[in-house]
Amino acid sequence: MNHNGILITGEYLIVSSKKAPLRHGALAIRDGFVIDTGKKEDLIKKYPNFERVDRPSGLIAPGLINSHTHAPMVLFRGLADDLPLKTWLEKYIFPRERSLTPELIRLATRLSCAEMIRSGTTAFVDMYFFERVIGQVAKEVGIRAYLGEGLLDFPTPSFDSPKKALTETISLYEEFKKDSLINVVVAPHTPYTCNRDILLRAKGLSERLGIPLIIHLSETKWEYQEIQKIHGKTPVEYLDHLGILDERVIAFHTVWLNERDMDILSKRKVNCCHCPESNLKLGSGIMPLFRLLERGVNCLLGTDGAASNNDLDMLSEMDFCAKLPKGKNLAPEVVKAEDCLQMATLNAGVALFDKRLGTLEKGSHADLFIIDLDSPHLRPCFHPVSQIVYVAKAGDVTDTMVAGRFLMKERRLLTIDERALLEEIKSYESRQAL
Ligand SMILES: [Zn+2]
Known part of the structure; x- marks a missing residue:
């Protein structure tokens, strides 16, 4: 950590999705936090001893928060496409997951972190197995993570019972509670793979x-029909009936909702995580994003696992997020570029109870990414947020920083040996019999 501080200057600085971008902006960083933002010439005078990082054609923005991942599933990218969720899970994914080992999880997590850093993601909310290993890798790599050991009624690759996975959640919490980057969450898989007892225990632990x-x-x-068949209630009504829904809950997908479900989600202040690409690819449907936003629901954005997306690129996810509701509602004015950036930044901070996340205001975590605007597809640049949401690709990201530390600088990963990693992945690839 640079105790003298770092001063980053750019062509534009987006301090927050709620504020107008600052032309010739700069930010001063010390000990992992943003200590000042302002005009480049003012900050250069104010912090003469800070290490300078100048990006004359750079657009600096708050780091993206991927609110729904199964990070190690990058190993199953492209393994089985174009299938319905149930067939895809039961025929292709679950059998492969049974043979997962901590070593494979370690390799897969490094690959997912490399991909996330390269596309401007600085934090992710993960639900999978062997989360202890995922936490160790995230810590080594220096990326911020929220980790939930998956709870299911049946044995998982890491634990033979959900009670053991719950005990592991407590143990992970104890291990990482003082860690500044790694956080632990409770992760019951779904209302149809967790019985009532496990759902209630998970809720109790979260509280x-x-x-x-x-x-x-x-x-x-x-799922919508099955839960109604078994419990006589929609999935949202069922969880509400169990007393599970409140502002501490992050619900992934929420595609199938009736009016009453949407009212419940709003009333209980549930955070809803939209995963448009995964929902489209699995033919699951389209979340009523605009209707939820209208009701004041805090909506987040995530990619879901790379096996159903098939990447972890939040830049393209924001593009889908902005365009889908326009097509669905026949209304181009709904869900603006700024709204999508807010879902990928500030709103996640609210859901994760850390207001220093998803913004570069003074006092925030110094989590950010920079894209180089000097590319044919990014000029002219009249509206920086529009460039990020509608144009920028992962390859445009030049720098990514988490907690004041560069994880990628001038397109070079600093905490992952990318070449060695890719060789290991190719060797894994050649061992797979499809
Ligand atoms: Zn998922």
Whole structure:
């Protein structure tokens, strides 16, 4: 860590999705936090001893927060495409997951972190197995993570019972509670793969430790109908009936919702994480994003696992997020570029109970990414947020910083040996019999 501080200057600085971008902006960083923002010439005078990082054609923005990942699933990217969720999970994913080992999880997590850093993501909310290993890798790499050991009624690759996975959640919490980057959440998989007892235990733990509860909810028509068949209630009504829904819950997908469901989500202040590309690819449907935003629901954005997306690129996710509701509602004015950036930044900070996340205001975490505007597809640049949401690709990101530390500088990953990693992945590839 540079105790003297770092001063980053750019062509534009987006301090927050709620503020107008600052032309010739700069920000001063010390000990992992933003200590000042302002005009480049003012800050250069104010902080003469700070290490300078100048990006004359750079657009500096708050780091993107991927609110729904199964990070190690990058190993299954492109393994089985163009199938419905249930077939895809039961025939292709679950059998592969049974043979996962901590070593494979370690390799896969490094690959996912490399991809996220390269596309401007500085934090991710993960639900998977072997989260202890994922936490160790995230810590080594220096990326911010929120980790939930998956709870399911049946044995998982890491634990043979959900009670053991719950005990692991407590143990992970104890291990990482003082860590500045790694956070632990409670992660019951879905209302149809977790029985009532596990759902209630998960809720109890989330309350006792004061940590978020993350769950897939109302993702497919099958789930929507199945839960009604078994419990006589929609998935949202069922969880509400169990007393699970409140502002500490992050519900992934929420595609299948009736009016009453939307009212409940709004009333209980549930955070809804939109995963447009995964929902489209699995043919699950389209979340009623605009309707939820209208009701004041705090909406987030995530990619879901790379096996159903098939990447972890939040820049392209924002593009889908902005365009889908326009097509669905026949209204180009709904869900603006700024709204999508807010879902990928500030709103995640609200859901994760850390107001220093998703913004570069003074006092915030110094989590950011920079894109180089000097590319044919990014000029002219009249509206920087529009360039980020509608144009920028992962390859445009030049620098990514988490907690004041560069994880990528001038397109070079600093905490991952990318060449060695890719060789290992190619060797994994050649061992797979499809
Ligand atoms: Zn998922």
